[in-house]
């Protein structure tokens with residue numbers, strides 16, 4: 001059985017390959033990449049590397065030939081309309097190439113989401129269903145790393161994490177845990193035509209994050225809750241972010257405040273066991 005992974009030079013895709021290699025030989029894995037040079041370390045590990053660009057349909061049909069199972073990692077393009085076109089290219093090429101099974105990295109609780117990118121994921125799931133190819137929808141949470149990343153060093157310095165998440169809670173999972181779940185589905189059996197909601201079954205809040213940061217650093221750090229408008233203005237004027245990026249970040253925080261990321265599921269734990277505790281991820285970031 002041959003397993004093909006798109007986005008293999010990206011953060012999630014490369015972690016999926018690391019997890020697959022714990023379960024199978026490199027000869028069973030093919031990496032689909034838009035930049036073959038960037039994939040040299042994969043080729044060195046014995047993985048076949050093929051060129052395939054989501055915006056170049058002919059390249060995709062060739063790249064997918066022979067795939068028993070395909071992990072389709074969603075495009076990072078910032079234009080959602082363009083992303084839907086790219087995703088349709090991938091789905092059409094998978095059908096033409098006779099791919100046996102598609103696992104797609106979708107978005108948790110997409111139907112109820114107020115975050116605009118949910119439209120891309122739902123459209124892609126529907127496109128995949130039109131092919132008749134067995135599928136597994138890996139409805140990923142927001143990554144823990146979207147919130148817990150080196151930017152927290154500045155919060156340690158200022159003694160405050162400032163967000164407009166209010167008392168909202170988050171069901172995030174790390175990229176590594178989501179990659180382990182994808183590898184489990186690709187290598188395992190019985191996942192045809194299933195939709196998995198891959199979120200943590202234990203939520204956290206920014207108040208809790210600030211407490212954990214205090215514990216790890218030994219410095220007093222609080223969570224300071226601000227409004228959407230204050231947050232956006234701070235991101236533009238203090239952090240120097242462009243207006244659309246500031247709006248997107250404050251928008252995600254607002255969705256958290258409104259309960260979008262508060263729902264839990266046991267699907268991730270069923271696939272991989274206990275997800276990484278928040279404290280471990282915070283330690284990795286602050287002690288790096």
Ligand SMILES: NC(=O)c1ccc[n+]([C@@H]2O[C@H](COP(=O)([O-])OP(=O)(O)OC[C@H]3O[C@@H](n4cnc5c(N)ncnc54)[C@H](OP(=O)(O)O)[C@@H]3O)[C@@H](O)[C@H]2O)c1
Pocket residue numbers: 006007008009010011012013033034035038052053054055073074075076077086105140141142143146175
């Ligand atoms: N759940 C979340 O919180 C969250 C957050 C951010 C993104 N996402 C979504 O999850 C996906 C995977 O996350 P990630 O962290 O692995 O993102 P990433 O590190 O940006 O990886 C994206 C991958 O897609 C490849 N790619 C980009 N444009 C392509 C194209 N036109 N044709 C073929 N491949 C293309 C990139 O290739 P290069 O290496 O050549 O750039 C890279 O390998 C993202 O693409 C995005 O759709 C989810």
